[in-house]
Amino acid sequence: MIARWFGKNAGQEAAVEAAALRSDRFRQAREGDWQRLDAIVTRIEGGRLRKLSDEDLVALPALYRTAVSSLAIARETSLDAALIAYLEGLARRAWFAVYGPREGLGAWLRRFFLGGWSAAVRAMGIDLVIALAVMVLGTVVGWLLVSGNPDWYYSLMAGGSDDVRVPGASRAVLLHTLFGQQDQNGLSMFAAYLFSNNAQVSLIAFALGFAFGVPSVLLLIHNTAGLGALLWLYHGQGLTLELVGWLAIHGTTELFAILLAGAAGLHIGRAMAFPGEQPVLTAAAVAGRRAAQVMVGVVLMLVLAALLEGFGRQLIDATYARLIIGGTMLALWNAYFFAYRPARVRVAG
Template sequence: MSSLTGDVIGTWFSRREKATIAAAEEASLRSDRFRLEREADWRRLENIVARIERGRTGSVSDEDLLALPALYRTLVSSLAVARETSLDNATLAYLEGLAQRAWFVVYGPRVGLGGWLRGFFGGGWSAAVRSLGPDLLIALAVMVAGTVVGWLLVSGNPDWFYALMPAHPGDDRVPGASRAQLYATLFGKSHESGLSIFSAYLFSNNAQVSILCFALGFAFAVPSILLLIQNTALLGALLWLYHGQGLTFDLVGWLSVHGTTELFAILLAGASGIHIGRAMAFPGKRGVLDAAAQAGRRAATVMTGVVFMLIVAAVLEGYARQLLDATIPRLALGIAMLIWWLSYFFAFRRVRERGI
């Protein structure tokens, strides 16, 4: 009895082993057959991709370039089949690697970092800024209104100054300060150290305000407008304080060194947020999400440049303003920067934008 049972079990295992071997052989044959049927297209695609990767695009024939998208789609289809049918790992790894390389050739970026920078600073950024025309006017009106509101608040009740102006220990810029104290905050700081740390702090603070103005645009731009009012109200409070001691002109010169760049950057950030909010509130015939996505892409291009402007403003505030210890040179630099930004954004055109 036990001998018969052993024979039965041995026969069952033998059949199971044979079935496993047969299945493995069939899978191997299926994998080989699958590869042989499509390998010519894979090799052709690999050859095209390799030449393009080596920068030898000129050696690729027109026929191969036209066939490239179809070959890529065929490869992706083959990869999907290979995954579903559990073909051998070597074939699967080969297809996955080739698919990744081919994707960058077919759909990847067409220019490198240098080309992108040339396109961005060579007209892409300025064109994006000009596309925000109505939103720039709205943001500018809001910033002027915020400055007026700040002035009126502190002139009616000086206690508002402490609510608007962040408190710093030992800061003499407070209501009741003498002319000499306020004058000392504007001049005589050319030999101060730690300016690089100060400029990094300023960049971080201004970048935070600008990014918030942009990011909160999705709430129909209401938070963006409020942030613009809050930040420019501080400017109005400062103007009121220094005006009381006859130092308005000196304060304007002190602020203009970096302010024409910094305030312009904040203006662009606010306009970007307003642009998104306005697109969501008035999408027209488009869906709200489509309108927001399109406006967001345009505003994101502007915001990329805003970061660059804030870096420039931080350097000017942390260094140039201290090195120029007189009002006229400061004002001259501030006006020169303003003329530069206005010319770049609104006068500069790429050749193809003029239709030449």
């Protein structure tokens, strides 16, 4: 019995020694490549990329694949845990060096604002034209519907029971909704609500683009039909210019953002419907990356529009001042998106 126990214990010790020997041989055969990869990655992590030689840069991908292959073998053959942990850490660090982002947040923001966003918008040119045409069509349809039957107004406008902007309202009542709101409290909460509502419309228009863009078109028509109904209501009391000024101070930014969101949804839908020579998923992925970059800017535009609507429109009580601010914002957006064309800008996708 004792002899059997000693024999079993000796066999276990021999197995452990054999495993250690295999691990040592495995390490000795590849340790040079691991150490070189570790040194290269350490320099990259320390921001010393320019100090790397051309030979090291060329060898980096191959060294990374060697480390990953070594990790797979170590796991498969159950080599010692310390070696596996080392290779896992090295492979993880090397992955970021080979495939990770090449710029920090500050560099990305500079590239985004200094041409990346505008270039992505211009790349969706035909979709912008289609979205703009759909929004104009929606406004005209809304006007025609309520002019033919005022009951359509209640279907197109989502006002509450206390909203005085209804067909039949007097000029004085409608005029009061446009002016005299300087003393209104809770403007910051109002701005937050407007941002939430406008963001919801824009994100839905973008998200529904995967269905070949059809839901995005319908949402744009429905959203702008309410604008047409509102224009009809105030036009009937001779307040068209006053309403346009009331809308312009924020609307040139807000409607531009909704236009971009709708165009982004159409861009994805059109890529899926007409992928060209690319597979559908590949075309959708390329369009999606470009549209996502545009949507980052859309969110920022909606924040600005909410501030203009929640504060500027309430505090500025003159029609022409409102028109000047709205017109200036429209000119700035058009100049940035279509006139500002810095060289060497990489477009997403």
